Amino acid sequence: MEWKMENGRPAPAAAVDVAEASSVTYRVPVGILLGTVECESDFRLGVVSSAGAVGPCQFQPKYAEDYYRYAGFRFDLTSWESIAGMAAIFVFYAKLGAERYGFAGDDLWRFAMLAHRYGQNSEQAKTLQRKGRVDDVERMMRQNGLWYDTPIPEEVPGDPDSPEEPEAPQGPEAPQEPEAPQGPEAPQEPEEPEDPQTPEAGRPAACVAQGAALWAMTKLGSRYSQADRGAADAFDCSSLVARAYAAQGVSWALVGSAIPNSSQEVYSDVFELLWPETYAQIGKTLGGASVLERATQAGDLQFLCTDKSTKRANRITHVTIVVDGEEIVHARSTRYGVRTDPLTLYRGKACALLRYNPEAPLRLEMRGLRVQALQKALNARGAKLDADGIYGRKTEEAVARYGAAL
DSSP: OOOBOTTSOBOOHHHHHHHHHHHHHHTOOHHHHHHHHHHHHSSOTTOBOTTOOBTTTTBOGGGHHHHHHHHTSOOOTTSTTHHHHHHHHHHHHHHHHHHHHOOOTHHHHHHHHHHHHHOTTSHHHHTTOOTTHHHHHHHHHHHTTOOTTSOOOSSOTTOSOOOOOOOOSSSOOOOOOOOOOOOSOOOOOOOOTTOOOOOOTTOOHHHHHHHHHHHHHTTTTOEEOSTTTTSTTEEOHHHHHHHHHHTTTOOOTTTSSSSOOHHHHTTBTTEEEEESSSGGGTTTSOBOHHHHTTOOSTTOEEEEOOOTTOOOTTOOOEEEEEOSSSEEEEEEETTTEEEEEETTTTTTOEEEEEEEOTTOOOOTTOBSHHHHHHHHHHHHTTOOOOOSSBOOHHHHHHHHHHGGGO
16 A cells, blocks of 8 residues: 655655554554654654654653553564554553543544553543544545545455575675565465374474474475465465474464464464574574574574565564575575575575474463463463463563462
8 A cells, every 4th residue: 555645755665564564463543553653753764852752653762661561562662663563552542442431433543542642641632632633643544545444454465475586605795686576465275285283292393393394395396486375386485384384283373374474483482492582683683604503403494584675573584494404495486496505595694593392481472372371371370361372561471470370
């Protein structure tokens, strides 16, 4: 979509992409996100107000921990990523408006906008003052043909992984041009040729991981396709990983879509994060050959930034499966299909390294059935969590309060 600003110029595509994705994820009207950003910063990065508010959404750094608690995750206050944080916070405010003041319908989002601008306890928010912020955003929404009830798609359009076309291994690192995605078709629901089963009881994790790597090797020569990523003879990078592990009985439930993309797979709660130290650091620094050489066991996963223009918050656009200490197997691009390449082919592009470990300690930002089971156990001891399988700040706080009894 395109958002036309009141000065006649289009809003930055990066901001619009994040707003669209956040609208889908949090079920927030996309118009109030984009309208708020235009009101707050005129879509400018790096802006700092006289009161010290920063970034496109004009968050106050001194209240950062409150924002993270409301959103359920940490985010960069100064980048386009903050739009995702604002969307999650708008959901928090909307629930607050309903519980505290009895607001309903569109008024929930009006309260959320006013709470963001003036504070949740402000008179403007409590009385739903329309003049100013609300009127401005609603005018901008009408100008762009949007409203509170504009349908929100079930999936982010055009979100599958970027096809990968790295430069040759030798020579200095240079910006690479990934092959263009094949269009915005939504990923298809996978057929079930792999007949996944629950991993055998007591089967060592290393054997499961090795089985996934061997399964992927049987797909060498298969074609690359995002549109057909669930077909028996076609893969993109993330569907090769998801289906290879699914064939070993590993579930991706609650991690993302039916076949998650690489930026979702990295948070699976049955994998151990080898590098970097925390999930919040993923994509902040890109690792070189020495980092890639830390993951040499069959089935280890390399998560990579192969497209410097990506709008994904964690910068992950490609994933490979380690075969051994020398090779990786991956669905590389439409030109190459599924193939093997040297282990350190993507030096300078590593975002994260994972290893299959269904007993890995659960950590902030992990997702999956293990996290959901933990949340249910915490609720049985008095916590009041949404058992959504996402290890956010509320789950972290509940673990600190009730976890000793688990």
